[in-house]
Amino acid sequence: MLSYQHIYHAGNLADVQKHMLLAHVLDYLAQKDKPLTYIETHAGRGLYDLGSDEALKTAEAASGIALLEPRIRADHPYRRRLAEVRARFGARAYPGSPLIAALSLRDMDSQHLSELHPQEYEALRRNLHDFPVTFRKEDGFQRALALTPPMPRRGLLLCDPSxxxxxxxxTIPRHFAAIARKWNVGILMLWYPILTSGAHEEMLAILERNHPDALRHEVRFPPVREGHRMIGSGMFVVNPPYGTEAALAEIDALFRGVV
Known part of the structure; x- marks a missing residue:
């Protein structure tokens, strides 16, 4: 049974790390006059209302994007995407990764989004109906395997499971290995939680053995409430493009200064 809905966590500290890096990489790729493919395996609804009852129930955005955004340089691609979303959808609007990608891509590019949760899938289609996106209500890993190697081959896959x-x-290391074999030039990005239980550690050990040249980036922060098991956020990047390490250093400085 799929129950996770990101609206309860939209704009939290993990989102800031993930979306800052995603916006940077997409902006870098779009500077070259060549088409690219964007694939997302767990898309969610793409657009969130930070003033909704669900978002206010946990109030994670208050210690996340609301706290950190003023510290992000004004010309960062993430700041630009946030401003575009608010101008288009209202002051309380917050973009998920599919919308950040849709606003970053050009007419020559293609975007493929998968989401299994029925309500999230329908919301995703409504929220991004004005963009040239391919939607599929199916397992995102199976869809990614079917799509790869894509045309154009240049591009990025984001895996952001709940x-x-x-x-x-x-299973994620096996999926990543299979996709990397089929799409050896693709940038593969995985988000993962850092948990008090250490449940993520074996997965990361396998991923690092399978992809020894990948980048692993983590930020730590206090639990958002008593008993919460997530104490940090990580990104694992296969085939990181030029400039990724500098972008991650900027994120490190942001989190060191505030969190």
Whole structure:
């Protein structure tokens, strides 16, 4: 049973790390006059209302984007995407990764989004209906395997699971290895939570053995509430493009200064 809905966590500290890096990489890729492919395996609804009852129930955005955004340089691609979303959808609007990608891509590019949760999928289609996006209500890893190697071959895959299915920690390395074999030039980005239980550690050990040249980046922060098990956020990047390490250093400085 799929129950996870990101609206309860939209704009939290993990989102800031993930979306800052995503916006940077997409901006870098779009500077070259060559088409690219964007694939996302767990898209969510793409657009969130930070003033909704669900978002206010946990109030994670208050200690996330609301706290950190003023510290991000004004010309960062993430700041530009945030401004575009608010101008288009309202002051409380917050973009998920599909919308950040849709606003970053050009007419020559292609975007493929998968989402299994029925309500999230329908919301995704409504929220991004004005963009040239291919939507699929199916398993994102199976879709990614079917799409790869894509045309154009230049591009990026983002995997951002909820990890509500515990088997994800065991299966993700196999999925990543299979996709990397088929799409050896693709940039593959995986988000993962850092948990008090250490459930992520074996997955990361396997990923690092399979992809020894990948980048692993982590930020730590206090639990958002008593008993919460997430104490940090990580990004694992296969085939990181030029400038990724500098972008990650900028994120490190942001988190050191505030969190």
């Amino acid at each position: 990890y509500e299915v515990k088997e994800d920690y065991a």
